Amino acid sequence: MDKSYKRRFQKFSESLSDPELINYARQIGKNTFSRKRKMPLKDMLLCCLSKKELTTVFEPRNYFKEKGDFSMLLSIQGYLQQRKRLNPEIFPYLNRNYLMDFYHSDEPKLWNGYLLIAIDGSKAEVPNSKENRETFGNSGNQRSKTGQVRALVSGTYDILNHFYLDIEIEHISVSENELAKRNLKHLREMEIRRPVLAVFDRGYPSLEFIDFLETEGIHYLMRLSIIRQSVNR
Secondary structure, X not given: OXXXXXXXXXXXHXXXXXXXXXXXXXXXXXXXXXXXXXXXXXXXXXXXXXXXXXXOOHHHHHXXXXXXXXXXXXXXXXXXXXXXXXXXXXXXXXXXXXXXXXXXXXXXXXXXXXXXXXXEEEEEEEOOOHHHHHHHOEOOOOOOOOOXXXXXXXXXXXXXXXXXXXXXXXXXXXXXXHHHHHHHHXXXXXXXOOOEEEEEOOOOOOHHHHHHHHHHOOEEEEOOOOOOOOOOO
16 A cells, blocks of 8 residues: 555656646636746645645745755745646646546455445635625625625545545535535546445435435435334323
């Protein structure tokens, strides 16, 4: 397992030098990353991916130090401007390629021949800005500009192999079932051919959702609420 992890990581690192990657890293309508700069695209991506929750000053400085190339040092303003040019979709793209390399191999651990995944949703607080209020909606007073702004988050987690396969973020009013459908459709986009057993909490059971799972050929296990009825004797 350790050797295969190193092989995948080496392959991933080499993919960051692919000239075609620039097309995914550019924002729509932009022509960025075409000139040779102090911090090329590969180094910018590696610096972002290796963040250790330090300040903006120390993150690039530590990256250059570990790389052993102090000639690459650039100002914080230059680093931030370069980072702002990145298309954020580059990171889901890289993540998907890395996961596909793993799941298309013989390495994934299975349970009785099934890929065992869990799907669950949660509400997450996001920064209170006008854009976020319009995108995700307020939690509570819809006219308040000082209250909490929350989004609905739904994730697909591989229980045995410890990978998040997909995370969806949507408006607070969207149902967990709808995001779960997107999570499961993402598995098809990754071309995972192994049979899937999806585990859900008790908020998911419904005839419409079960029909979706049956149509998609996904095996499922759902937690149900126990309804106790009093019996008159």
